[in-house]
Amino acid sequence: MSVGKTALRAYKTEIDPNPEQIVLIHKTIGTCRYVYNLFIQKNKERYEESEKFLSGYDFSKWLNNVHSKQEEFKWIKDVSSKAVKQSIMNADGAYKKFFKKLTAFPKFKKRSDYGNFYLIGSIRVKRHLIQLPTLGKVKLKEKGYIPFENVKSCTVSREGDRYFVSVLVEEDKLPKTETKKTEGVGIDMGIKEFLYTSNGESVANFSKSEQLIKLTKSLKRQQRKLSRREKGSANFRKQKVIIQRLHRKIRNIKMDLKRKLILKIVQRNPQFVTIEHLNIKGMQRNRRLSNSLQQIGIGYFIEWLRMKCLEREIELRRADRFYPSSQICSGCGERKKMPLHVRLYDCDHCGMKKDRDLNASINLKKAKEYTVLT
Structure with a gap:
């Protein structure tokens, strides 16, 4: 038994803001979006004029001392300064990643019904509410979930x-607790089956589950209804909320299934887990695969697996x-071409016959050249 050190952990829960707080949340998200886009636009103009890049720190000084003091932009000061500052640093970070x-x-942010902002400072948590800078006391829908002490920051x-x-x-x-490590595992991800492990286990594509099929059909019907509504009308807004709720439900079900699957893998405490390096962006350019890949959400699965x-x-x-995990025979090591439509690996050398995805997962487990992610 070994004693660990401190670590940061995130707790996400739903809040129940009052009408005044809802207005302020919308205003803060809108202001952060405006500041983010202004930073991008400002540096775009400077680049076209062959001027030096304006850093997030210098932009923040200009925004506070010059821009926001103009009568028409004084509303920037009505929201949390920490939220605005973080929005600037996000834009600055996006530019730096582009330079590297x-x-x-960096793309301009569009107005939508989704958004967030960062807060830091005096944050106090009680069983039934949380006190946030600028927003004040906000009711929590899930009581007693968030710890009361050592709160560092939050995102609304x-x-x-x-x-x-x-x-x-x-x-x-x-x-x-030190537990005995089990044998390593290879994971091959695909479209027909979501994944195959080298242990012989397969997980079907989540989109094939009856619950998700029903919800997807319902979503299509509701989207057709929305197309017949007059844009901007009360009925249009009501229908839009129905569609948003369906999208959220589908997303949460997929997320829950993926997290449970990852937990099942890591609870066995394998020595290692080997995954393939998929060119997801390149695969999404294929019009026959792009929709299926989007429905599966391989990127989220890999990121959550890395965290766990x-x-x-x-x-x-x-x-x-x-x-070439799909082209190598996991029995004798011979290699042959395997077009995507061929689902059974039939080795001409040793006679081994295996599902192509199972064969690939065994080869991934045996891989000698790899990059360690964790």
């Missing part, structure tokens, strides 16, 4: 007609992008 060729050029978010708060809390790590492996001290490996 890690991401594409809007998802359609519902509002949430995600609180970052510093906690002592739970004492870790880090938490449980399991080595997460990622095989080389060009490692």
